[in-house]
Amino acid sequence: QVQLVESGGGLVQPGGSLRLSCKASGIALKMSAMGWYRQAPGKQRELVASISGIATYSSTNYADSVQGRFTISRDNAKNTVYLQMNNLLAEDTAVYYCNRFPPRENYWGQGTQVTVSA
DSSP states (O other), rough: OOOEEEOOEEEOTTTTEEEEEEEEEOOGGGOOOEEEEEOOOOOOOOOEEEEEGGGGTEEEEEEETTTEEEEEEEETTTEEEEEOOSSSGGOEEEEHHHHHHOOGGGGGGOOOOEOOOO
16 A cells, blocks of 8 residues: 655745655655645645656656756655755745655645745
């Protein structure tokens, strides 16, 4: 059974940074394309960053809204995917989730809340 557990969210001021973690069990993340997604209140869930498996050189892609501010990475030994978020903006406030890319419906976890506010 696959389980993805997100952590690292919190309250941060605009311009601040956070690092989110997604610890996986039941799946080898290095073999899978993974994504970080977010859902803000009243909005649909959206993909913010993805990283491919090692077979395709762990290439990364970002939504235009986070390009240059967010970095997705993976620690294969820890079976964990990270999202480093810098220069956070109020509009980054959302619940953040990790999942495969494209996502699998039964892999969604509880997410981690990120709130950017002064």
